Amino acid sequence: MTPSPPFDAREAQRLHWARAATGNPDIGLVAASADAGFRSYWRTVGESPTHIVMDSPPDKEDVRPWLAMRDVLEAGGVRVPRVLARDVDHGFLLLEDLGAQTYLHVIIDTNADELFDAAVGQLLKLQAIAPPPGLPAYDKALLARELRLFDEWFLARHLGVEPDCDDLENLDAAYRVLIDAALAQPRVLVHRDFMPRNLMPTDDGAGPAVLDFQDAVVGPIAYDALSLFKDAFLSWPEARVHAWLADYHRRACEAGLPVPPLERFRRDADLIGVQRHLKVLGIFARLNHRDHKPKYIADASRFVAYLDAVVPRYPELAPLGRVIERRLRPAFAAA
Template sequence: MNRYKSLQQFLNPHFSDEEYQLAAITGDASFRRYFRLNRGQDSYIVMDSDPTKLDNTPYIELNKVFSEHGFKLPKILHADEKQGFFLLSDLGNIHLADMLEDKERTSHYKHLIKLSAQWAKMPPVAYMKDFDREFLELELGIFLQWLVEGFLGLTVTPAIDALWKRSAELLIENVLAQPSVTVHRDFHSRNIMRSNQQWAIIDYQDAVQGPVCYDLVSLLRDCYFKLPHDELEYLLEHAYKEFKEQGLISANVSFAQFKQWFDLTGIQRHLKAAGIFCRLNLRDGKLGYMENVLPTLRYIADVAQEHKALQPLGLWIANTIIPATRVAIKEKLGN
């Protein structure tokens, strides 16, 4: 309540000439809160990002960098960095997620693959961390900590620990073998918007230097939407050609190699995502993401079966983790 009063005090000087209406809108998976501010015919987005919980510097600095390179992002109109209040331009309310039944869906994805390639070519800046081994180990650890042990209450036996370490090493090596580019990290249907006939990007503040296939996985193996197999294969081949044309991968990288990078990067990302969905439930009391856990686990099990070295991981997920998760969701959440 105190932050809400402070937020109003932040806004009042900018809208003193006319009353405004402030309505909460769906937030993201972080500690940030969002509101839509309406004043007459004008609308804005207000972001409350408590600096005691989040470092807002990357949000501010990367906004400048990506905007200068021609990407459409929310404009920061006014900011109180000390308190963590931001007045942003309103990009509307149409996300890619709202357009997935569109007959032009494949065309949308092709345009976004090109956009992701352009994003990848952005030069690194100081606010982008490296997607290195330590970073990857931390991300993979989220799965064991928050899903296996935290949500399911399972004990990691020595045999499972050995299986996990072998699998994790393969996934880490796969990431580190890829060309390093600028990665959004959450380039998916809920963070891509259609605004004034342009594609706009939000939630960009966690950009890193990482594997060339990462954002492509976020887009084509979205945790919130599953593309039909044939459409995904077509778009993956299209991406392979686009990435070659953009100089992101060298001429001697075969499609088979590219697909392996893509598949294994997807397994790493989905392990992290499934763990984060459980963390949002257990730590932050956000239950809405739990409906995405089982589809995300099935991604892992299905793709792992296509790669011999990861089949044991896939079988563990399919035969132990998925059934236990299904039971736990029903018992703990009543779903």
Template sequence: MESRPDRHSEALAAWLLQQLPDSAAVLPLRPLPGDAGQRRYYELAAERRYLAVYSPPHSEPNRTFVAVTQLLAANQLPVPKIYAVDFSRGFMLLQHLGAEPLRATYAERGSEALQRGLALLPALAAIDAAQLAWLPRYDEVRLQDEMALFADWFVSALLALPLSARERELLAALFGQLVESALAQPQGFVHRDFHCRNLMLASGGADAGIGLIDYQDALVGPLNYDLVSLLKDCYWQWPEATVDAAVADYYAAVIAVRQSAPTLAQFRQGFDWIGLQRHIKVLGIFARLALRDGKPQYLQALPLVIHYTLETARRYPALQPFAQWFEQRLMPSIQRQHWYPSAEERR
């Protein structure tokens, strides 16, 4: 039994009929799975080349999405064409890049599939700085605000653990280290959510073209941010050897050729540390999505994010105080959560 269309999809359908007056295939709209934001996506019944979007104008940066689309298209990156936009109502008619994410090919194709995502990163890094002047910076305030979600939503709200003044000082010291590292990295275009669910395969299966989506929060920041987002993906874990090789290849192709380039060892530490910043943020965001936004499915990704967090914190002596605190203070509570696998399940 089909659910009744919501008021936004009905208004969107009426708008689409104005944009496509010669098409009899606008209705019905078929809803597609959503993302972490408030956007809603719809396929047109018999016009698979189109994607209809309702993106609430009060909460979503729609003008930025259009501007970043134009920037990426001008640099020959695979982004959807924009056919029509109504900013006041948050309606968009886009090219449909495909409904299957790159993630769907990982199990069968392994690192061969991963390489398709990695192949886009040099082109993103090559966008000229003059073209990026209007984008916001991944500055200290933004980096700190993101990590603050960890204490507020993951520790306090999800785990129901109060933080003492000393614990907050420990976190402040860690966050300061991670910010300093992030700001010292080679800078450039940052997609900010470059992972296997935001790389879409065109119709035609695993050998089809690949396209970028969900880049409306793009910034200028550390070039290793998108690299770690893909290699330490919250939805898929790659073998350490695969990660090591990909980091070395990216360094040789993108970083080593720059003036005043860091060494590979320095770049690798920066890669790990910006990954820790991202995963600390993600722990807070996924907890908030579950508790505030009614999206409990994001809790299922937390065990892998916790793994990444501890893996990096244990690796570097400067991060040991945080690693020890996380293991002693948080892990007992984490291990009692319904979403965390038992010791037997982790074997």
């Protein structure tokens, strides 16, 4: 894997590549967006139409998994960004410019039904794709590793709470419930971050473009639908979430996807949601303390609220509820 040059040299290398890829020696680049990983996105200026340059430093974030999954999704009819030029060894891609607004920028109360209807259409296409050989599974080890991010990064590092023996026993008991429930679900292709900030409106009639799909796995069918409606960056009333999940379930049945009966599906969605919420709390704390990206941890209260809405409904999650009440809530209120 080619080491990335220092930042200023990388900047010059990126601009030189963009000019060669577009065939326009006069264009410039301005920052378009960045994500929680090492990739960054740059919009061309001085040409029309504009393009997006993805910069994925090869020693930090190999672009090949992104390209491979993009091709899988496109072959399955999912709208994804079009790749116009590539330099895989140096980590540069030239993409179509889909604009500056994701679903997260444009979704409001009055258009949410329409936008989510289109998003579910893309999700059903994604879930109908046969996972490619060798795709990682959302297995016991991965589920457990994600859950332990909550212990290590959110409780211990962010809140300063060192779980004692009782806490660890309670967490272990709850995690067994969550992992067993996830492994019992029907398995499909899972995006793992199917949420409004990773969907972009398009004007070509193909539905929203799906972004940030490089970490896809084979896993529980309720995962992506739950991620869509219980987002990391905005919240909806429980009644609307329930209605959207029921609509997704109806459409998934009609599409022949292996969803269980609705009441079982609701339980599956709730429990995989708890797993995701705990994981994301850990990830956001890690982004803050290890990667010096503090903006994400501001949404921690959203995930605590998600947990508060679901955990009390399931007696089998009472051990997690005890940790929340005894350890998380007092420390979180004081933070």
